[in-house]
Amino acid sequence: MKKEVTIYDIAKRLNYSPATISRALSDHPAIRPDTKVIIASMAQEMGYRSNTFASNLRRQRTNTIGVIVPRLNSNFMSSALAGMEKVANETGYNLIISQSLESVTKEKANAKTMYDSRVDGLLVSVAYDTDGIDHFNSFINKGIPLLFFDRVLPHDHCTSIVIDNVKAGYEATAHLIQQGCRRIMHVTGNLKRNVYADRLQGYQQALREQGLPVNDDLILVTDLSQEAGVEAVRQMQRLKTMPNGLFVTNDFCAVTCMSLLKQAGFSIPQDIAVVGFNDDPVSQVVTPDLTTVHYPGREMGEIAAQSLINHLNGLMDIQSTNTIILRSDLIIRHSSQKLVEP
Amino acid sequence: MKKEVTIYDIAKRLNYSPATISRALSDHPAIRPDTKVIIASMAQEMGYRSNTFASNLRRQRTNTIGVIVPRLNSNFMSSALAGMEKVANETGYNLIISQSLESVTKEKANAKTMYDSRVDGLLVSVAYDTDGIDHFNSFINKGIPLLFFDRVLPHDHCTSIVIDNVKAGYEATAHLIQQGCRRIMHVTGNLKRNVYADRLQGYQQALREQGLPVNDDLILVTDLSQEAGVEAVRQMQRLKTMPNGLFVTNDFCAVTCMSLLKQAGFSIPQDIAVVGFNDDPVSQVVTPDLTTVHYPGREMGEIAAQSLINHLNGLMDIQSTNTIILRSDLIIRHSSQKLVEP
DNA sequence: CTGTTAGCGCTTTCAC
């Protein structure tokens, strides 16, 4: 382990003071452009890399953003993270990512770790069973910006980034009604979470507008796992009248349902039409293709990171409670198209 | 932003020297157990949190591990990361995760960022088109431990963690042969990558052992995307004789193939049997269920992180080139079982 | 067992 080059080494070599080197390297206006060039190239030549810790220690900030998400294994989340990573890289921030695995307990632990790591800001999409924001209070009290995306928690001092889940739920349901469905089952997640509560609201609104009854027996709250899909189909078969439409707020679970329904002898969409949510690639590998709602993951990640960084740079008022709503659209694909490319 | 409590504050309050506080807090053996307790509880009471930067600056290490992976959006990768996170948390390390998105260029940029962030060690699964390890030389030269997992690069100074891909490829193929398949198509990824090269070798070995011809027309190298699945099926239909077995080294792509084959009127597994790879949940949502090879993601993540940390703690020789091979098994599921639970 | 002391490498007033 050879020792590192410091600004002192550069200073000595160039007969400048360390202060000048520091300023030049951080592009301070009070340094002559030509000396900046000289210093930069010498730094390069000597293989200098700045010591973030010394800098952090001195400046009392870490240039690090924490991210807490329920899980990484969805197309949406990995796109969102790619978006954040892009913005973070461009602006000189590092990302620390951790999964809550849908558990508040883990989420609390993650929050503490992030706090102890002194992240400059935190991006969060909460777990299924998170109740309240007490575990984020340390951030709020210290004025560390906290921003929620996708699964958000309402709070006066935090920005939230979401899609219009009510509208999306409405459109998904309206699509099924348009296909002739009159009894539409809705399989969704924990209603504590805005995403599921809002979609349910959209579902109900669509039914009402068409004069269809809102039947609580047709609303099933689950964890949206594959097992939940199995359970959902079992429930459906237990009803006196089978539904002829199914709106599941997660593609993976929706696809599981489709598969089981087909096995049980129903044909899709004739006997029962299905709509999913998230535009996950899995929606395209089943027959027929699953109609789903597009989720702008990358965009959401970029905007979340950018907003947080704007906060950090004082370009945005931390106190302002604003909710940013991204556009998302219903996607209807037709399997038959798949093989018809040139 | 209230000012932070430091060990000096605790020292003053308790009439100890800062050194004692520091030692007590890091559980130094030369401090009386009872004073440790006193100090710990006072630290707690005063809301002290240690300043990592000062500590890092002083100790010349970051307690941070970098992770570079191709993509996050697979069940395997998210499990592997959960495993790493667990080990890292338990041992007081932080994780910085970044995606190369299957591009060497991005991988290089990520490596540089990690280097500049002075990670103590690096865990890498390389991109599709990575060629050589030059972009990791800075790590090797500085003696920063570098460990590859899953998609590994052979190198004298690095440990690698893999499954026995040859064996897995062999078993997948043998299974198909046992089902009566004689013409088995193999759809795989870039053969630069050990995982694909090894599985191919297993495939060929199985064929040879059964006296079946190894036909290059039946081997298709792709990027294993869904489009690749479309292309693969097209290729198959172009052959004079349709294969009656298909071994795809990625569940998602395999499932796409199944779907298209069914659309084209083939029945599975009667006309053509399919085996995938990774044990991704997607293998269970199609009919019939896809036979696949289990991938011990979480385990691989834990072992990778643990080995790296052992290196860091000097418990393991950095120079020793060892390859750790994890067990993985062929998984055969039967859809019919799904609904037969109690 | 505990205290003293000297930095780790950088930024930033305050001078000139």
Added chain:
DNA sequence: GTGAAAGCGCTAACAG
């Protein structure tokens, strides 16, 4: 435009 100097908070010799 550039320099001098004082720490940021912590750890690790070295003493005692």
